[in-house]
Amino acid sequence: MVKVGIIGVGTVGTSVAQILKDNADVISARAGVEIVVKCGVVKDLGKDRGLDINLSDNINDVLDDDEIDIVVELMGGVEEAFEVVKRALSSGKAVVTANKALLAYHRYELQDMAKDIAFEYEASVAGGIPIINALRDGLSANHIESIMGIMNGTSNYMLTEMRDEGVSYDAILKEAQDLGYAEADPTFDIGGYDAAHKLLILASIAYGIDAKPEDILIEGIENISQEDIAFAKEFGYVIKLLGIAKKDANEVELRVHACLINEEEMIAKIDGVMNAISVVGDKVGETLYYGPGAGGDATASAVIANIIDIARSGKSAPMLGFDKPLEGRLTLKATADINSKYYLRINVSDRTGVLAKLAKIFEKHNISIETMLQRPSQANSANLLISTHIALERDIQNMIEEIQELDFVNAAPVMIRIV
């Protein structure tokens, strides 16, 4: 019998306890042993959670219990959770967590501490999709060339609805909040931070590269409008918020932002709240993993898979997938050095000479235009919708800075990278 303590019995923790009971038949057949929850820890003992497990409001009831083999951390947050899992590891307990924020900041310290003991975190990226498993074990023969993922269901839901229903950003945000897909403060999801946490975890497994959220390019979907979506449709693109990790010689790009992506790509076909992650390996080519990125039961499915793994065989792989330094020469690419094609929406006053002036500025910054559309906007103004050939992020940023100062430009230009 394997005994589990669950620290945090909220959305995910409740599902974990419930599924361990509901599916005990297949779970014990697969694990080879029975798995039981000895104790769950919460803040508020007064809440009814509809579970028949022992509850406590004292973390020590799990951490100090020698009979508990596996600590399941589902309380969330960064530093307090870090203290909890460190204590668990140092007393020889295996740890399973779904906490992406914890890993975005402390995964290398945890990898060092968990040399001989299992520390698993499948649910931290893309909820129910076993992507950690795939990347760390299934694709281990490959140098990873790129990872490109829809890692945030809230944003993908909003972008899908904006495209299919033609509704505005503000209307769809309200709807997502009403449906429970978006939090009251949606910044973490739609600002790209949630996806960035997940991307950093995947990039560690793929490249062994260390970076924190502060080190990488993170943008959200707040500026996307119906004009951009119409432009995308016209030119065979779809707009998605992607987390991207890409190897380029000895550097790795890590970035989260909205993208125009060819509608024929598999990742472009992923709609609604679903997540999907495409991985290109040098030998296997592209594989893609699709499924629910959140929700109590889907996330608990991944948490329990980790528990079963540990019950079966203890530690079966290094936490981040490597023992020796992995592709040691790789460094994080500076954001300014990223190459991309770009789409720009520039709102200009409708006067003669505007186009000529803009064209000159583009040329000055080494940016060559691929397509341009002019669409009437408010009275006396127009939107210029422009896509460029491949250019350097530094040049685009400098150009945008210059453009937004021009007297005939009415608002900061909106830029979306084209993948």
Add this chain to the structure above:
Amino acid sequence: MVKVGIIGVGTVGTSVAQILKDNADVISARAGVEIVVKCGVVKDLGKDRGLDINLSDNINDVLDDDEIDIVVELMGGVEEAFEVVKRALSSGKAVVTANKALLAYHRYELQDMAKDIAFEYEASVAGGIPIINALRDGLSANHIESIMGIMNGTSNYMLTEMRDEGVSYDAILKEAQDLGYAEADPTFDIGGYDAAHKLLILASIAYGIDAKPEDILIEGIENISQEDIAFAKEFGYVIKLLGIAKKDANEVELRVHACLINEEEMIAKIDGVMNAISVVGDKVGETLYYGPGAGGDATASAVIANIIDIARSGKSAPMLGFDKPLEGRLTLKATADINSKYYLRINVSDRTGVLAKLAKIFEKHNISIETMLQRPSQANSANLLISTHIALERDIQNMIEEIQELDFVNAAPVMIRIV
């Protein structure tokens, strides 16, 4: 250092040896040890394979070598390969194979023999996609409700091209053969047998159910025509060759056949030679795995992932994913008891009274028609394209038998199940 012997250095074996060399940096970083090929076994020592490994034409040079830790079986075939892997296991060597035919017939005997030693077979299903990993480890908390997969790239390529280019079945088969996607004798791929082998492997992991290819419904794509594709398009369907495993109360359906499938489903969006497998778990919902189902390097990627797993931790999970009997009460559903919607193409002489007579026969067999189209065919004949509501396989088969005897019916009706 882990020493490997490769029995069969053909398409996949050559890629395995080459990648172990090309990607030795990441492979040893991930495995924690160096992995070297000590010996490869072939039939014809005269062929140049462009590899710098020791070759032999004597299987005993691998099987009797005490220094070899892992035997990689890539020779193909069933009984001879079975003897080889049994000998390897009984001398304490771990085994990795890509041989789906071997597993379709002998997986339960192998599971019994490999209780304490690793026997891995990731590459046997869907080539480079780590689907065994996902199903056996990633989804282990779930009762599996269904598995539905495009498991044969040749058939999917042909169906995709027939739809997109409007070419005939015979023309596209020739093209697939010229491109090397189809064998000179394509029966194994387009007749559904290859997919059936893979389906049986997945069904064992999901349900613990034992069946051989002979026990299940296997049909191919040989009868699909442009008329069927046009009908599918008109009603929002795509035609795919699917392997399907589905739990229905205490029974499991296992079947491989062409399907009409709603074009909005993810699995309907998989085109060309690519494979994809959709799995529905009772807790996680749908997850889907997409990638290359064949090819030397893609398949070798999965073979090496297994080698790395074994180098890391020996045996990390039961071969088929369970120790105790898994969902022990489940039995194979008889083909005649399958429920489905059906599509029928019936070529009839163009005379009065035909429809009325057919309608009567449908009614007699309890089959109710959902839509019907009549399309002119050759002079004085017409194709009736009919979709039904849900009906019983037994009834449909009886009805088809009766219909093909009618004097105004010009050929055996074509039937495609609707999923």
